[in-house]
Amino acid sequence: MDEQDLRAWMHRAADWSAAYLAGVGERPVRAQVAPGEVFRQIPAAPPEAGEPMEAIFADLDRVILPGMTHWQHPRFFAYFPANASPPSLVAEVVTAAMAAQCMLWQTSPAATELESRVTDWLRDMIGLPGEFSGVIQDSASGATLAALLTARERALGFAGNREGLSGQRAVRVYASAQVHSSVDKAVRIAGIGDGNLVRIPVRGPLHGMDPAALEAAVAADREAGHLPAAVVACLGGTSIGACDPIDAVAEVARRHGLFLHVDAAWAGSAMICPEFRDLMRGAALADSLVFNPHKWLFTHFDCSAHFVKDPRMLTDTLGLRPPFLRTLEREGVVDYSEWSVPLGRRFRALKLWFVIRSYGVEALREMIRCHVAFARDLAARIAAHPEFELVTGPILSLLTFRYAPAGAQDLDALNERLVARINDDGRTYLTQTRHDGHFVIRFQIGQTTTTWRDVEIAWEAVQEIAATLRSGAGAG
Numbered sequence: 001m002d003e004q005d006l007r008a009w010m011h012r013a014a015d016w017s018a019a020y021l022a023g024v025g026e027r028p029v030r031a032q033v034a035p036g037e038v039f040r041q042i043p044a045a046p047p048e049a050g051e052p053m054e055a056i057f058a059d060l061d062r063v064i065l066p067g068m069t070h071w072q073h074p075r076f077f078a079y080f081p082a083n084a085s086p087p088s089l090v091a092e093v094v095t096a097a098m099a100a101q102c103m104l105w106q107t108s109p110a111a112t113e114l115e116s117r118v119t120d121w122l123r124d125m126i127g128l129p130g131e132f133s134g135v136i137q138d139s140a141s142g143a144t145l146a147a148l149l150t151a152r153e154r155a156l157g158f159a160g161n162r163e164g165l166s167g168q169r170a171v172r173v174y175a176s177a178q179v180h181s182s183v184d185k186a187v188r189i190a191g192i193g194d195g196n197l198v199r200i201p202v203r204g205p206l207h208g209m210d211p212a213a214l215e216a217a218v219a220a221d222r223e224a225g226h227l228p229a230a231v232v233a234c235l236g237g238t239s240i241g242a243c244d245p246i247d248a249v250a251e252v253a254r255r256h257g258l259f260l261h262v263d264a265a266w267a268g269s270a271m272i273c274p275e276f277r278d279l280m281r282g283a284a285l286a287d288s289l290v291f292n293p294h295k296w297l298f299t300h301f302d303c304s305a306h307f308v309k310d311p312r313m314l315t316d317t318l319g320l321r322p323p324f325l326r327t328l329e330r331e332g333v334v335d336y337s338e339w340s341v342p343l344g345r346r347f348r349a350l351k352l353w354f355v356i357r358s359y360g361v362e363a364l365r366e367m368i369r370c371h372v373a374f375a376r377d378l379a380a381r382i383a384a385h386p387e388f389e390l391v392t393g394p395i396l397s398l399l400t401f402r403y404a405p406a407g408a409q410d411l412d413a414l415n416e417r418l419v420a421r422i423n424d425d426g427r428t429y430l431t432q433t434r435h436d437g438h439f440v441i442r443f444q445i446g447q448t449t450t451t452w453r454d455v456e457i458a459w460e461a462v463q464e465i466a467a468t469l470r471s472g473a474g475a476g
């Protein structure tokens with residue numbers, strides 16, 4: 001492909017992308033293919049000779065597109081969002097053109113220095129104090145792993161890195177059952193072990209961890225000769241949006257010298273709106289906090305903003321500097337690969353810079369405020385409906401509900417059928433969780449192009465499909 005061809009295909013890709021986004025709302029939200037359907041349409045062997053781009057593009061439309069779930073659909077209300085935006089898309093294109101590997105300052109000084117600046121912007125936007133330094137990680141999972149490794153080594157005086165974990169005291173980590181499974185995974189990868197992740201009970205309308213129970217668990221562990229190392233607080237848990245009382249948790253952490261990591265992967269973006277910051281009270285006392293602009297801040301995956309109070313602790317844990325990675329005669333520069341598990345890193349700051357500059361912070365706040373307001377209005381409608389129950393929330397823009405018509409017997413099975421039918425229908429896409437032992441349906445609002453009308457259409461679809469379940473083989 002020469003320069004002329006490249007220009008032509010880049011234009012084609014731009015036209016394809018703009019048309020896709022303009023029409024995505026007409027497509028079924030969740031892919032409607034059966035397992036294996038896409039696989040069988042792709043030849044078992046790669047072509048020996050190059051094929052025309054025209055043919056590849058035709059197969060993109062014919063084979064791939066029907067097998068896609070449309071995350072940028074205005075009625076995508078499943079999981080959490082991965083909301084993107086046009087300025088972010090444009091930035092991703094030019095990032096791909098440069099295709100830089102930004103592991104060290106020297107391998108692209110602008111990438112490193114822009115990352116320092118935009119993470120400072122993000123820190124200030126969510127109201128964290130200036131004593132935090134930021135880095136963009138590949139995922140919240142990666143940030144939480146980095147945080148727990150740091151906590152482990154802080155507790156062990158770096159003996160874990162030097163000698164390994166055998167023969168050390170049991171490193172203990174505390175969290176409620178509402179934290180994301182990435183915490184469980186990090187505890188495994190860090191060699192801490194499932195049995196040393198201590199679950200603290202929750203209470204209250206925000207389903208936050210009980211600080212007195214945390215205090216008691218830490219004291220009991222000290223008594224038993226264990227090594228309490230870290231507490232992970234959630235700000236907007238994945239299941240129902242649970243929020244721990246970070247200020248009270250931080251007080252316990254301070255008393256016992258525990259490292260405090262806050263997982264705000266989804267809800268952190270909403271903290272750009274000062275009126276929601278009650279939920280993060282005490283976050284300034286944390287050692288580490290992560291949130292994902294790639295979830296709810298209109299920036300393409302991958303982009304996790306990780307803030308730490310003491311970057312030295314992080315780089316002492318993860319930073320290795322073999323001779324081939326030294327930046328000669330430039331000591332004192334930041335090499336962000338020392339802040340994370342992977343060495344290689346994409347230029348992720350550029351899309352944030354495009355997004356924040358192109359919208360301006362106030363427009364970003366306004367979009368998030370709309371999502372939260374839509375969720376409150378929807379919650380009121382669900383609560384007022386005689387056959388539906390609002391089960392939790394809304395916490396920010398996430399609520400859970402279930403269909404509970406009078407006289408229906410097995411509500412779990414009924415709601416499981418309901419969510420499957422909704423997603424086969426295609427007008428919207430919702431996912432489920434379990435809460436207090438019950439099967440409930442989640443509804444989160446966070447898409448870039450979602451309007452109140454989209455929420456209404458989805459809610460109408462839910463009611464209509466539920467009614468057919470009840471009149472058909474449904475209830476009971």
Ligand SMILES: *Cc1c(COP(=O)(O)O)cnc(C)c1O
Nearest residue numbers: 139140141180182237238265266
């Ligand atoms: C989505 C989510 C994660 C995982 O995020 P990744 O960036 O995909 O690793 C972690 N914690 C919470 C609360 C989440 O919602």
